[in-house]
Amino acid sequence: MGSRHTGRCSMTQTRKKAAKPAAPVQSDWDRQLETERMHDRHYHRDPQPVPASRRFVVGQLVRYGSLPDCRVDVVEDEGRTLVISYANRGVKYGKPYDHGNRLPRVVRWHDVLPVVEEAPRQFTTDDNVWRRMTARPSTLDALIGNARRWGLIDSPDYQRSYVWTDENRANFLKSIFDQNDIGKFILVVHDYHETRVEVLDGKQRLKTLLDFTDSRFPYRGVYYHELHWRDRHIFNETLVQWIEVNRARVKRSDLLWLFLAVNAGGVPQTEEHVAHVRALYEEALRSEQALTLPA
Incomplete structure (x- = not known):
């Protein structure tokens, strides 16, 4: 009886020793980027045939929705796909927050606008x-x-x-x-x-x-x-x-x-x-x- 019990313990110890090493801990950036790429593959399964008419370079400041302080980090697919980063700050439940880091977002070129000096307003009016x-x-x-x-x-x-x-x-x-x-x-x-x-x-x-x-x-x-x-x-x-x-x-x-x-x-x-x-x-x-x- 005792020998069988000892054998089971030794087998358990052997399995523990043979276990694979733990995967490296991902940073917030890597985890977010992996999620973003998964979403991009899901929603944009086919490559876009239309070439990008606005060209961006790494480090360029851009506007994307309401995300703060956006800039281009990676340009892919002949400019059709961009990895931008934005400041991880904002307002949640009425309280401002600033985590002091940046997070990635995978976007398409036509959803991004360069930060440039805007032309004077001349086509619309608030009084319409x-x-x-x-x-x-x-x-x-x-x-x-x-x-x-x-x-x-x-x-x-x-x-x-x-x-x-x-x-x-x-x-x-x-x-x-x-x-x-x-x-x-x-x-x-x-x-x-x-x-x-x-x-x-x-x-x-x-x-x-x-x-x-x-x-x-x-x-x-x-x-x-x-x-x-x-x-x-x-x-x-x-x-x-x-x-x-x-x-x-x-x-x-x-x-x-x-x-x-x-x-x-x-x-x-x-x-x-x-x-x-x-x-x-x-x-x-x-x-x-x-x-x-x-x-």
Whole structure:
């Protein structure tokens, strides 16, 4: 009995002696770089055929997203792939940190910008009315439900009356059932407590949606309430984007300018109606300028 026990112990000791030496401890840099290369191989499995149009050199300062103090450490694949390093500092849970080291990131050349002297701003402005809007992805069912709940201001003075024919409405509904893009809707919200909205863009389309779902007219002989459940589900779940404009944040001239800018498509506006809206726009500008002049 004792000899068998001794034998097992000696075998265990032999296995321990024959064990492979432990792998060398990786530094934070090596461990992070290995992970980065694994991610790069996963997300960019095929070599990029497009040659790099921006050339970088080792040591060059660059910008990559919001990472701080980035520079190029390695240039690979004829400039298509870069290994950059960045300072391991930032803010976490509202508290700033700085570990005093640098970490690598494997990136593609088109995601990196060189640090250069920027040209003066000349193409955009913060006062653009488009920057004072909120885009909201939605479904048709949600859009129609909100329109009913809010209550629509039916005919602002810059809007034309309902002009779509039966053919226009049928073509629009066909686009929905075919799952084609039906454009965006721009809604002007007047009061968030007793919400009333006016439709700046999409009046004909929204009216068609409301009337069809109210079964006021059929599509190819079938009313909304008669649709197969699958057709009705696809109709209701069609994705659409509506853009919300807070009336308190824009001037009347902004709304009229928007109307003229976005209503170039669809059923063409008549020359008389465009001239009417332009006259309203110029009148609004004169009124707003008069309000800003000193007494």
